[in-house]
Amino acid sequence: MNPASATDPQWPVPTAPPTHDPVLFARAMRDMRLTWRARGVLAELATGYAPGQAPTITDLVYLTRDERLAAEGRVAYRTAVRELRSIGYLRPDGTTASGVGERLVVDLTPAADACLIPHPYGHAPLTDGS
8 A cells, every 4th residue: 555645635535436317417528518627527526425525615726736736727617616506517505505605516407408419420319328
């Protein structure tokens, strides 16, 4: 076993698969209303953390430049979170009265209305995995 290093995550690595509907998750990852950056943030927050163990928005925004390595900066992350909230993929958890939300809950129901790219040449119908 290697000793803990400066690059080890500060929050628990998910030990269980996500409980989200895999079809909705696949549609969300292909939703053309989202930037690639926002899709990455959504994937991170939907990865199956135990209740209460997911990193908070502040945890992720305030990673130092050394901790985030090649990851984008704080402004880019905040922009992605704002984008996800505006479409409805992230919403404040029930403990936040102000609506600002330190912890945001992943909600994949907007994926049902995802804007997907149709197959460009008509070789196959657009499928959603069901």
